[in-house]
Amino acid sequence: MQNPKRAPHPPTYKRLRDTLIRELADGQYPVGSRFPTEQALCTRFGLSRHTVREAIRGLTEQGLLSRQAGSGTRVLANKQPTVFAYRLESLSNLWQYAAQTRFVREQEGAVTLRDDLAKKMGRTAGERWMRITGIRCRMDDSTPLCWSALFLAEPYMGVRKNVNGTDRSYYETICEDYGLTVSEVERSMSAISTPANVADQLGIAPGAPSILERRTYRETGGESFEITLSVYPGNDFMHTTRLVRENGGH
């Protein structure tokens, strides 16, 4: 960390940041221990507080340090873990091969879960849910994408009925009507033999292998308010996720 004025190719705060990262990786500051004070770093490197803070900011953003006014700085990790992530700008992007989709309703009514259905839904038998079945197809050419059974939790059975015919999802409508926020969606897949009636509507052979996808929409409290079971034709690689490296990591 010499001559902060000369050779400014990488700015001072970045050089300091790299120095500190290296020292962390070397184990000079054990995880859980106190990290040097801003004051200490200022005098050690002969830099202004602003520059030191700018260097430290990067480390906290990377999750290496945690800071607490009045208390100090603690070491959270020695080195930045490599993280891969799959991001969605919107949940409607879960329909990958169709920009626009449409849900055609078929049946609708309240049900009490029996053992097998409860197991498929990841719930317990005896609960009451509103069930809506139908086919989701492409907006443009009406190609069927999947057969879906959609379950709404008991408190939200009274969703506005005019969701039909649009791309608008039920979960969006519920969230608006009841002031909820989706905090997470769990998505699971398994393979099944296509039941005859479903195969018929999807235009595939009965018994042909297909993918059963379950989505569980949870609100902020963690409560599940919507669950969908969807059957997709199995032939193509219709379900794709791209996991992209998030940080340079070693």
Add this chain to the structure above:
Amino acid sequence: MQNPKRAPHPPTYKRLRDTLIRELADGQYPVGSRFPTEQALCTRFGLSRHTVREAIRGLTEQGLLSRQAGSGTRVLANKQPTVFAYRLESLSNLWQYAAQTRFVREQEGAVTLRDDLAKKMGRTAGERWMRITGIRCRMDDSTPLCWSALFLAEPYMGVRKNVNGTDRSYYETICEDYGLTVSEVERSMSAISTPANVADQLGIAPGAPSILERRTYRETGGESFEITLSVYPGNDFMHTTRLVRENGGH
């Protein structure tokens, strides 16, 4: 933006940030247009440059603005989009129901892709790949998890042979040996009828529906260097992704 000294409950830069976010949402600065200069904001709000920069920093981090020294600040978006993400601390977490897995090699040899295999792999016929087949099982109780065919691109056929018997992935070994970095993994799924020989090894009925998973490992340049095709028993919801909301977004 009054009395920066009084009522400091939210710090000045945060209040300014909120003000600017509101103005952006109101459409005062159309997407693609120039955003006010730091100088302009300083005089308009009577604040120091540091405070203004601190406010703007948040907006650029949220992806609302982009800045270019010498050029200026441009508006990227009116409001922060809601993003859902599925994060993995490590690619080995793709094996969800087993902390530790082991790959038991079966066959190995170079192949020239024919039409059907090329299509399954998402490649073009005629390419040469190294093929390794085997079974991946749990480390602890040796339960088979899936049957896998693993393909290595031609330049990397000479991977060290001692990958066998450990949890260590081929892609890790390749990356080390050749100095590559995985930049992304694409994961696709389809449903198939389990071929007899595979069903036998997995202990399921031949022809039973199963999941065919394809993973394509790409290096920084975007080149695919490893592709795996795996067959999983289809009965359970073995493939799960949890999409978690990343930012408060409206």
Add this chain to the structure above:
DNA sequence: AAGTGGTCTAGACCACTAA
């Protein structure tokens, strides 16, 4: 009471971009 990180000011020089 002392020390910490959080915030804010005033002023400066630089590299870069655009006119």
Add this chain to the structure above:
DNA sequence: TAGTGGTCTAGACCACTTC
């Protein structure tokens, strides 16, 4: 050449935690 954002300094007050 003028203006922009990027970096850096020196100094200050505050709320908070710890002793």
